[in-house]
Amino acid sequence: MAECGARGSGSSGDSLDKSITLPPDEIFRNLENAKRFAIDIGGSLTKLAYYSTVQHKVARVRSFDLSGQDVAEQDRESPYEISVQEEVTARLHFVKFENTYIEACLDFIKDHLVNTETKVIPATGGGNIPHEAFAYQKDADPEFRFQTNHPHIFPYLLVNIGSGVSIVKVETEDRFEWVGGSSIGGGTFWGLGALLTKTKKFDELLHLASRGQHANVDMLVQDIYGGAHQTLGLSGNLIASSFGKSATADQEFSQEDMAKSLLHMISNDIGQLACLYAKLHGLDRVYFGGFFIRGHPVTMRTITYSINFFSKGEVQALFLRHEGYLGAIGAFLKGAEQDNPNQYSWGENYAGSSGLRSASPELCPTQRARSGTFDLLEMDRLERPLVNLPLLLDPSSYVPDTVDLTDDAQAREHWLTCFEEALDGVVKRAVASQPGSVDAAERAEKFRHKYWDKLQTLRHQPFAYGTLTVRSLLDTREHCLNEFNFPDPYSKVKQKENGAALRCFQRVVGALDALGWEERQLALVTGLLAGNVFDWGAKAVADVLESDPHFGFTEAKRKLEERPWLVDCYDRWLRRLKGPPHKCALIFADNSGVDVILGVFPFVRALLSRGTEVILACNSGPALNDVTYSESLIVAEHIAAMDPVVHAALREERLLLMQTGASSPCLDLSRLDEGLASLVRERGTDLVVIEGMGRAVHTNYEAALRCECLKLAVIKNAWLAERLGGRLFSVIFKYEVPAEVPAE
Amino acid sequence: MGTGLLGVLMERQGRAATTSASSTRDPASDEPDGRRQEPLRRRSNSASAPAVGDSALTEEVRRDRPGSYSGTTSVSRQRVETLRKKRPLFPWFGLDIGGTLVKLVYFEPKDITAEEEEEEVESLKSIRKYLTSNVAYGSTGIRDVHLELKDLTLCGRKGNLHFIRFPTHDMPAFIQMGRDKNFSSLHTVFCATGGGAYKFEQDFLTIGDLQLCKLDELDCLIKGILYIDSVGFNGRSQCYYFENPADSENCQKLPFYLKNPYPLLLVNIGSGVSILAVYSKDNYKRVTGTSLGGGTFFGLCCLLTGCTTFEEALEMASRGDSTKVDKLVRDIYGGDYERFGLPGWAVASSFGNMMSKEKREAASKEDLARATLITITNNIGSIARMCALNEGYFGAVGALLELLKIP
Secondary structure (H helix, E strand, O other): OOOOOOOOOOOOOHHHHHOOOOOHHHHOOOHHHEEEEEEEEOOOEEEEEEEEEEEEEEEEEEEOOOOOOOHHHHOOOOOEEEEEEEEEEEEEEEEEEEHHHHHHHHHHHHHHOOOOEEEEOOOOOOOOOOOOEEEEOOOOOOOEEEEOOOOOOOOEEEEEEOOOEEEEEEEEOOEEEEEEEEOOOHHHHHHHHHHHOOOOOHHHHHHHHHOOOHHHOOEEHHHHHHHHHOOOOOOOOOEEEOOHHHOOOOOOOOHHHHHHHHHHHHHHHHHHHHHHHHHHOOOOEEEEEOOOOOOOHHHHHHHHHHHHHHHOOOOEEEEEOOHHHHHHHHHHHHHOOOOOHHHOOEEEOOOOOOOOOOOOHHHOHHHHHHHHHEEEEEEEEOOOOEEOOOOEOOHHHOOOEOOOOOOOHHHHHHHHHHHHHHHHHHHHHHHHOOOOOOOHHHHHHHHHHHHHHHHHHHHHOOOOOOOOOHHHHHHHHHHHHHHOOOOOOOHHHHHHHHHHHHHHHHHHHHHHHHOOHHHHHHHHHHHHHHHHHOOOOOHHHHHHHHHOOOOOHHHHHHHOOOOOOOEEOHHHHHHHHOOOOOOEEEEEOOEOOHHHHHHHHHHHHHHHHOOOEEEEEEEOOOOOOEOEHHHHHHHHHHHHHHOHHHHHHHHOOOEEEEEOOOOOOOOOOOOEEHHHHHHHHHOOOOEEEEEOHHHHHHEOOOOOEOOEEEEEEEEOOHHHHHHOOOOOOEEEEEEEOOOOOOOO | OOOOOHHHHHHHHOOOOOOOOOOOOOHHHOOOOOOOOOOOOEOOOOOOOOOOOOOOOOOOOOOOOOOOOOHHHHHHHHHHHHHHHOOOOOOEEEEEEOOOEEEEEEEEEOOOOHHHHHHOOHHHHHHHHHHHHOOEEOOOEEEOHHHOEEEEEEOOEEEEEEEEEEEHHHHHHHHHHHHHOOHHHHOOOEEEEOHHHHHOHHHHHHOOOOOEEEOOHHHHHHHHHHHHHHHOEOOEOOOEEEEOOOOOOOOEEEEOOOOOOOOEEEEEEOOOEEEEEEEEOOEEEEEEEEOOOHHHHHHHHHHHHOOOOHHHHHHHHHHOOHHHOOEEHHHHHOOOEHHHOEOOOOEEEOOHHHHOHHHHHHOOHHHHHHHHHHHHHHHHHHHHHHHHHHHOOOOOOHHHHHHOOOO
């Protein structure tokens, strides 16, 4: 089955064919831990799927045992201790490569695979929900428009273009039917292309095609009608007969032109059949996948054109970022009998996955060499299932991200530069977080390289990893840090800050209690905002904090913009506070230290005093200096020891600490921990407070909820502030009340 | 586009598209005037082809919009109108200038009276003699003798209908011949259809001093098929199908009689392919088309095998083995792929084996020609079947479904 397209052909591509250009351990990551392994050797591509466990380091926090210790000990800087532990999580790996490399790969696999049950999976199936889908628009900016992951995707037609074409009607996640196919597919392009030209490799044929002029080979309408096509209302550029001009013995045709004509012929034919099938089955969405598509803009474009043409715009051609894996993911998850796949949610590991390819392969040859040959996808099994926040007004239209950076070139430039400039600091922070480690510096450098490469890829191909957003940039950084065993670079910073803030808690609360009611409400809000200035994630603040560690809470308050704020709904909020108390408030906390302890907790305390129950939701895993769920438990415990209101609320379960299920500085309200979601429902939550730039500005700024919502943030990025019409440390105080609170 | 190799491909290849037509064999309904313009030209298709992008396809295109018939042709139309009252003068020609081939139909009157013969001008005689006494014209013109329709009554005259073809790229030579033979002195009307009627109109006028009467190719196609079917083929049926096409021993060519042919799907395979849904003799629409047609088969064969004529390409295809070139289901699954109900011999990927160097070296030119033929015909069959299903003609393409079962 292995085919060696260029073996012995003497072409310059020979050396490439014989050896894997990358160390195999980078491709078959974690293979020695594979628990289940499946291989699908297709007509021209081999796909591997394996399920492995990954051991990685996690930072754990634990309260000191306070019994038998004197008061002086409690006054020490750290409120808790940090330990790094090994944790094992499950990961799915998908790798695909051309069959040319199969021998070398199989050798490597044999050497590294131990005690694993191997099975061959049929990879042509409907499979799982296609996650990130996108449509292609020629000459648009961006050319790739991603569909958000909304649940109403069924039914759809899945057209898998491998060697041949399979057309599958997918009605639900597990109900799909093969409705037809065609033998004219990727293998036809490749096979005929290899016969017609000197180029024997698929990718190179596509590249050849992208430089050709099909009109030299195809017979167009204008070739038959002469100039009359215009008066007849015909489009002269229509292909009347593919290869119609080559029916002559006395003419040579350029390889580029023939490849282009071939590409058009096949894309058009597939598009036409897909439309006919879509029409027959009454479907208006067609997802295209298979190696013929595999992120090749040129084939996506011709297929899209064909679909638009044949359906007159009634059918939409959609592509999937992980298209080639759909069948494999579906089959693999289904095959994982002992772990019911529906129990788990999976998240893509950006650190391990390769990206979509560029329209211009010359731009980034190293990146191309890798992903062009081996395509990788890794998915981490998340510990708990994730669901929608029940309070979303319209879950199907909810998009967490405020700005689509694939769409907004100016914003993209800014943020990419911003993340590039911040990289040094992150590396420094990572090394500093592990003072005892001998290889921390080395690992940190590896991290730097990996993340830098990803950023460079994104500069050239913003769509490489799906929708590009500030959130995806932040998440990718976290994944890359984890990859090199920096599970929580801010753990020590957070520990120190939490300790310092806890010591100030009583003073802050005392001052608040001394104020009159109306004054106190404003002070609570400004406290919340001032706390949010403390954010190691934002470079401006990082600079201030590095140079002046005693930069205090009061200082932060002074830095805040004077009212009226950039977005200022405070008066409405104050009026609301004069009304009846809320039943239950859900608060998404942001940073550790001053933010959560001196900003959020006093606010929580005030809500509790009003008779409102509070759910405080924190990240499950670490991200920047954000407070994690386990840290929040310890912090609450310390506060309860000082404050009877919090103490009683915790005891009576009027204050509940929950985890979000996420490890991100941003917030995706459509992927929240199941336990949190059901609690929100049970308690009849009627107020949601979202705090911080990551959660309330980069994401959720436009999110519409079914209940009242506060979105609070201090803009700590000068560019963003300016873009929003403000300046550094401008304040966003958004208070939203749904027009009509719909009945649950 | 819709013009082209229909007859040739059908006959030589021995595979029929559904060219069914009126079963009314009432002689009284015969003698349609081939040049009459039907006042009613219904086309329910509406979309114009998109003009953006350099990719393009044959698709529903509107051609009956006002202005299609320009000033010069309205003159011809008037002439047609007047001629209708009187029988037109000889010679009687019909011309279809396609993308690849020009098809010329010539009516040779066999009931010429002595009086008539005396009056006949020399050039007319010479044309008749030239066309009927030869089977080849120049190096590329061919008269398909086997297709000749004998003892036909057309417009009150008895005679034979001759079918002649030559490559479109020899059109200039043809026009030059018309000039040399002084066609214009005959005051005949040259009724022409196909894209070339437009493309070469000016050349006919300036070089040959001939005014073309341009006619819509799809109108002509439907009319021609209905007529030809109504007169039969020298006593036999024009429309036929293959029984047991997958079984080379028991495959039989059988006449197909249609009592009530409408609605029918007409798949016209020229250089490209046009697919028409025909609801009645004067009501049809172009459903779709594909650019993978006879021109693609011939063009690819030229590139892959170095052949120079369509006949050569077909001849090579008849001797080849496409399974060496195509990747079959059994090549991937080792046998039938039962889950999808695909037999092992079905083609999974046309030319799929050609991804491998060894297999490329093992394939002969004949194998490549055969694979090209199978690829194109299967694809046309597949698209036609889908169109039929979408149009609701479940029964009408029974014959075509059979076509898909090529081994």
